[in-house]
Amino acid sequence: MSAKRVYINDVTARDGFQIEKAWIPTDDKITLIDALSATGLAKIEATSFTSPKAIPNLADAGEVMTGITRAPDVDYVALIPNEKGVERALSVGTDELNFVMSASDSHGRANLRMTADQSLERFARMTEMAGNQARVNASISTAFGCPFEGIVPADRVLEIVARVADMGIDGVTLCDTTGVANPVQVAALCEAVAERHPALDLTLHPHDTRGMGLANALAAWQVGVTRFDAALGGLGGCPYAPGASGNICTEDLVHMFECMGVDTGCDLDALLAASETLPGLIGHDTPGQVVKAGKADRRYPMPQV
Numbered sequence: 009m010s011a012k013r014v015y016i017n018d019v020t021a022r023d024g025f026q027i028e029k030a031w032i033p034t035d036d037k038i039t040l041i042d043a044l045s046a047t048g049l050a051k052i053e054a055t056s057f058t059s060p061k062a063i064p065n066l067a068d069a070g071e072v073m074t075g076i077t078r079a080p081d082v083d084y085v086a087l088i089p090n091e092k093g094v095e096r097a098l099s100v101g102t103d104e105l106n107f108v109m110s111a112s113d114s115h116g117r118a119n120l121r122m123t124a125d126q127s128l129e130r131f132a133r134m135t136e137m138a139g140n141q142a143r144v145n146a147s148i149s150t151a152f153g154c155p156f157e158g159i160v161p162a163d164r165v166l167e168i169v170a171r172v173a174d175m176g177i178d179g180v181t182l183c184d185t186t187g188v189a190n191p192v193q194v195a196a197l198c199e200a201v202a203e204r205h206p207a208l209d210l211t212l213h214p215h216d217t218r219g220m221g222l223a224n225a226l227a228a229w230q231v232g233v234t235r236f237d238a239a240l241g242g243l244g245g246c247p248y249a250p251g252a253s254g255n256i257c258t259e260d261l262v263h264m265f266e267c268m269g270v271d272t273g274c275d276l277d278a279l280l281a282a283s284e285t286l287p288g289l290i291g292h293d294t295p296g297q298v299v300k301a302g303k304a305d306r307r308y309p310m311p312q313v
């Protein structure tokens with residue numbers, strides 16, 4: 009059941025940078041994405057085409073998408089909340105449009121000024137607009153719990169996934185926006201989605217807010233999930249979800265899978281080198297662990313006695 013190959017979508021430049029208060033210069037974003045393009049990642053979520061008032065740090069989305077040097081084997085993704093975002097993303101040749109909505113209406117209103125029903129109505133129009141110009145994925149925020157409402161019933165998420173599948177959307181991402189999911193819950197929901205919709209590409213988007221992020225990724229892998237979102241250094245978080253903090257850390261996830269003999273396609277040393285540039289870029293330390301501790305096979309000098 010568990011796959012020997014997994015696929016990682018690095019969301020540093022989108023989820024990671026959307027919550028950073030200080031402006032990150034466009035050239036620095038492009039340099040980081042170009043470095044990531046050479047690390048073997050399956051996808052890179054490069055930006056979001058959202059309102060610059062809502063997400064000021066990603067106001068340069070178009071410039072980023074046109075400024076990067078695209079590797080042929082990487083899909084470049086952008087997060088999109090509405091029709092205007094689709095237009096902007098298609099105009100710069102984005103490979104995959106990642107539509108975003110919330111499973112809970114209160115987070116949907118805070119983040120997007122939309123309920124789940126309103127988002128789904130827009131998704132139908134947005135999917136038509138995309139046609140065959142780009143792949144389409146739907147990210148469902150607060151799929152495992154909401155900072156305003158608490159429990160989000162699994163049935164509600166399954167109903168949303170069913171409506172997304174009916175629209176002909178290629179994939180769905182279950183997002184643990186504020187890191188409340190536990191491994192048993194993750195395994196159960198991922199299994200239920202995969203069982204009902206075998207043709208839908210299923211991705212898990214864990215946050216590590218409560219230290220359960222890698223355990224959740226592992227639990228999903230154990231029930232057959234092969235696609236994961238993660239951010240370099242464990243950056244990230246939704247500015248409209250109180251208490252949100254970083255994604256699972258890309259290089260820590262790759263390190264875990266590689267130690268287990270699971271192929272990520274990624275060059276861990278290259279990811280670590282890219283992660284080391286982050287503090288200079290954002291002006292603060294990151295929660296990433298392997299970048300500080302070194303890889304598990306690290307050898308220290310023998311004590312001199």
Ligand code: COA
Nearest residue numbers: 056057058059060062063089090092093119120121246247
């Ligand atoms: N790109 C750029 N600008 C956009 C836009 C888009 N995709 N969608 C709307 N706008 C602009 C409108 O042109 C308008 O500009 P104006 O004030 O200069 O006329 C303004 O934003 C308001 O438009 P409106 O359609 O009324 O949007 P809203 O104020 O209801 O906001 C969203 C809705 C979805 C655009 C906004 O909440 C948003 O971008 N949220 C993203 C949140 C996010 O990314 N969170 C983190 C990821 S989980």
Ligand code: ZN
Nearest residue numbers: 023185244245
């Ligand atoms: Zn996120």
